[in-house]
Amino acid sequence: MTDLAADLAPTPGQTIGPFFHYALPYAHDRELVPPGRAGAVRLHGHVYDGAGNGVPDALVEIRHADPSGAVPAVEGSIRREGGAFTGWGRSTTDRTGRYWFSTLEPGPTRAGGAACFAVTVFARGLLNRLFTRVYVPGDDAALAAEPLLAGLPADERTRLVAVREPGGDLWFDVHLQGERETVFLSFPRHRDCT
Amino acid sequence: MESQELISKEIADLQDSRPGLGQPLLDFAPYRSAVLRHPTKDPRPADPEGAELVAPVFGHSDVDPLEADLTIQSGQSGGEPIGERIVVTGRVVDGDGRPVRGQLVEIWQANAAGRYVHQRDQHPAPIDPHFTGLGRCLTDDDGGYRFTTIKPGPYPWRNHRNAWRPAHIHFSLFGTDFTQRLITQMYFPGDPLFALDPIYQSITDEAARARLVASYDHHLSEHEWLLGYRWDIVLTGSHATYVEPEDGDDD
Numbered sequence: 001m002t003d004l005a006a007d008l009a010p011t012p013g014q015t016i017g018p019f020f021h022y023a024l025p026y027a028h029d030r031e032l033v034p035p036g037r038a039g040a041v042r043l044h045g046h047v048y049d050g051a052g053n054g055v056p057d058a059l060v061e062i063r064h065a066d067p068s069g070a071v072p073a074v075e076g077s078i079r080r081e082g083g084a085f086t087g088w089g090r091s092t093t094d095r096t097g098r099y100w101f102s103t104l105e106p107g108p109t110r111a112g113g114a115a116c117f118a119v120t121v122f123a124r125g126l127l128n129r130l131f132t133r134v135y136v137p138g139d140d141a142a143l144a145a146e147p148l149l150a151g152l153p154a155d156e157r158t159r160l161v162a163v164r165e166p167g168g169d170l171w172f173d174v175h176l177q178g179e180r181e182t183v184f185l186s187f188p189r190h191r192d193c194t
Numbered sequence: 195m196e197s198q199e200l201i202s203k204e205i206a207d208l209q210d211s212r213p214g215l216g217q218p219l220l221d222f223a224p225y226r227s228a229v230l231r232h233p234t235k236d237p238r239p240a241d242p243e244g245a246e247l248v249a250p251v252f253g254h255s256d257v258d259p260l261e262a263d264l265t266i267q268s269g270q271s272g273g274e275p276i277g278e279r280i281v282v283t284g285r286v287v288d289g290d291g292r293p294v295r296g297q298l299v300e301i302w303q304a305n306a307a308g309r310y311v312h313q314r315d316q317h318p319a320p321i322d323p324h325f326t327g328l329g330r331c332l333t334d335d336d337g338g339y340r341f342t343t344i345k346p347g348p349y350p351w352r353n354h355r356n357a358w359r360p361a362h363i364h365f366s367l368f369g370t371d372f373t374q375r376l377i378t379q380m381y382f383p384g385d386p387l388f389a390l391d392p393i394y395q396s397i398t399d400e401a402a403r404a405r406l407v408a409s410y411d412h413h414l415s416e417h418e419w420l421l422g423y424r425w426d427i428v429l430t431g432s433h434a435t436y437v438e439p440e441d442g443d444d445d
């Protein structure tokens with residue numbers, strides 16, 4: 001039971017479970033822009049478990065700025081027919097654990113900053129959501145100056161930066177556990193509630 | 195398959211060793227699927243910036259008001275879903291008590307027999323041709339949400355021998371910044387399965403677990419029509435600088 005007036009302690013999370021596929025996905029959920037459109041880039045990869053197997057029942061969401069560094073605050077993510085770039089998308093993983101998005105490459109949201117995608121990961125077996133970032137490769141000076149990356153050991157830092165593929169797409173794998181475990185993040189207000 | 199007694203012993207041991215956690219313990223082996231899917235390192239503290247400070251925006255172009263009534267989804271084919279008709283309503287507020295306005299709430303659930311409309315659900319209970327068990331709505335200016343639905347049944351799963359999930363509705367929520375994203379489950383009061391369920395018990399603080407349980411509210415029930423449940427949701431605090439809305443309130 002909840003009594004909001006007396007208790008502003010956050011509601012706990014729970015696993016997304018195995019049965020979200022008929023509810024959360026929708027048409028064009030991962031197509032922030034149509035694939036093939038000028039400027040469209042693919043951000044893709046796999047979600048892996050601690051044994052190195054693809055996670056076939058994960059859900060990945062991204063939130064990011066447009067190429068100019070502006071963060072869109074417009075509706076239209078669920079019915080994308082309007083054509084607005086909303087800066088938010090959702091992708092299930094397939095049987096091999098692969099997710100993908102078709103989107104515009106984000107620009108840095110402040111001068112000299114490093115461009116990145118904010119990411120949340122959900123899965124059956126994962127009892128609460130995880131946050132991470134996918135940094136856009138290329139601007140080495142900005143990446144070197146990024147406070148989060150600067151505080152990480154070299155191998156962890158490298159793994160938070162997407163790999164640019166020969167065709168221009170961005171590749172980023174999420175490892176829930178194991179030697180290549182992804183660096184997951186907590187934000188200040190999350191620590192109010194643990 | 196392992197026994198409930200073994201799972202319950204593991205739950206009790208973990209709750210003794212890590213008491214008082216208000217969020218699920220990710221490394222919670224009684225939920226067997228968690229074993230290979232939990233990070234082993236603590237999350238890295240980071241200061242949110244850029245897109246992390248701005249939640250996605252949803253609006254009336256995204257959500258039809260009819261999507262909040264899960265009992266009318268069979269549309270033209272007619273027919274009522276089987277089960278106990280209920281309303282589930284409450285408010286979404288942030289960690290500072292401010293209503294989360296105009297934001298997307300998504301739910302999904304099993305039918306009254308405990309069966310999902312999902313090809314991986316093999317529970318030999320009937321599918322209801324008049325119930326899909328998914329809904330969406332936008333919160334109102336007070337952070338309020340409201341769904342009309344059918345009370346879901348408990349269902350078996352393969353975590354251990356004779357494992358049953360307490361009846362629940364899955365909820366997906368957004369705040370005003372991206373760091374408030376939450377997916378969780380709402381439970382019904384008095385469920386005898388609570389003590390046995392490793393997903394519910396992964397939150398080691400009893401008071402925190404109780405925040406996932408709706409309350410029966412007779413004022414919400416409607417004469418000869420439905421029963422009412424109230425469940426309020428508190429997201430973590432927002433990191434974005436808050437601007438007081440100018441609403442001309444001069445009392």
Ligand SMILES: [Fe+3]
Nearest residue numbers: 017019362364
């Ligand atoms: Fe479920």
